[in-house]
Amino acid sequence: MIALTDDQLLRYARNILLPEVDVSGQATLLASHVAVIGVGGLGSPVIQYLAAAGVGHLSLIDDDRVEATNLQRQVIHDTSQLGVSKVASARDFVQRLNPEVRVTVHAQRLTPDNCMALLQDVDLVVIGTDNFASRYLANALCQQQQIPLVTGAAIGTSGQVSSFDFAHQATPCFECLYPKGQEEQLSCATAGVLGPVVGTIGSIMAMEVIKILVHLGQPLFGRLLTWDARVMDWQTFNYGRAKNCPCCTETPL
Ligand SMILES: [Zn+2]
Numbered sequence: 001m002i003a004l005t006d007d008q009l010l011r012y013a014r015n016i017l018l019p020e021v022d023v024s025g026q027a028t029l030l031a032s033h034v035a036v037i038g039v040g041g042l043g044s045p046v047i048q049y050l051a052a053a054g055v056g057h058l059s060l061i062d063d064d065r066v067e068a069t070n071l072q073r074q075v076i077h078d079t080s081q082l083g084v085s086k087v088a089s090a091r092d093f094v095q096r097l098n099p100e101v102r103v104t105v106h107a108q109r110l111t112p113d114n115c116m117a118l119l120q121d122v123d124l125v126v127i128g129t130d131n132f133a134s135r136y137l138a139n140a141l142c143q144q145q146q147i148p149l150v151t152g153a154a155i156g157t158s159g160q161v162s163s164f165d166f167a168h169q170a171t172p173c174f175e176c177l178y179p180k181g182q183e184e185q186l187s188c189a190t191a192g193v194l195g196p197v198v199g200t201i202g203s204i205m206a207m208e209v210i211k212i213l214v215h216l217g218q219p220l221f222g223r224l225l226t227w228d229a230r231v232m233d234w235q236t237f238n239y240g241r242a243k244n245c246p247c248c249t250e251t252p253l
Pocket residue numbers: 172173174175176177241242245246247248
């Protein structure tokens with residue numbers, strides 16, 4: 001376990017005060033490498049809270065540039081970053097917030113060709129892109145490499161989060177939850193979304209990441225959390241492995 005400096009003990013004091021985190025949990029966060037796929041509305045609070053919490057190494061993956069229409073909800077980007085790649089803008093944000101966090105940027109979309117290289121040596125993957133191909137790809141790779149995965153989605157006035165514990169063979173995967181071909185093709189670009197919706201869902205994703213890294217509480221493994229902001233209704237649904245999931249068939253129980 002790495003020893004914390006006096007500056008770190010001060011900066012992370014409110015984490016360390018929690019018995020479930022303590023100095024050892026903070027040391028784990030500082031030693032952790034998390035890949036964030038999608039540096040937009042959900043990625044913003046994920047990156048904010050993980051950098052603030054002292055997750056030691058963030059790999060940011062996104063091929064978009066900051067556009068004016070992003071600024072209503074993607075709160076780590078600002079007007080001065082218009083036209084800049086989102087990963088570079090996010091790196092600047094993290095460096096201002098917490099300079100001791102190492103940031104690796106990949107201004108590219110996750111593809112079958114690059115996914116192995118981009119996600120190697122990663123302790124956890126968190127994905128909040130509205131690109132389903134990237135989600136399926138990250139799911140398959142994380143399952144194969146036994147990397148825990150946190151996913152979230154938000155649109156309009158609702159959102160959802162689930163986590164996947166691929167260290168254990170029996171865990172269902174993202175494709176069990178959303179079989180290919182049945183995914184909704186809605187996106188924020190066409191359907192709209194309110195900023196606090198992605199802010200809330202992204203914050204829950206960040207919480208899931210911290211919980212999984214420090215083994216705190218019960219992450220949303222095998223559970224889907226949904227939120228309808230119009231009526232402030234939260235629900236949790238249990239789900240298991242889908243019988244014919246092609247992803248899980250390759251790693252049988
Ligand atoms: Zn599956």
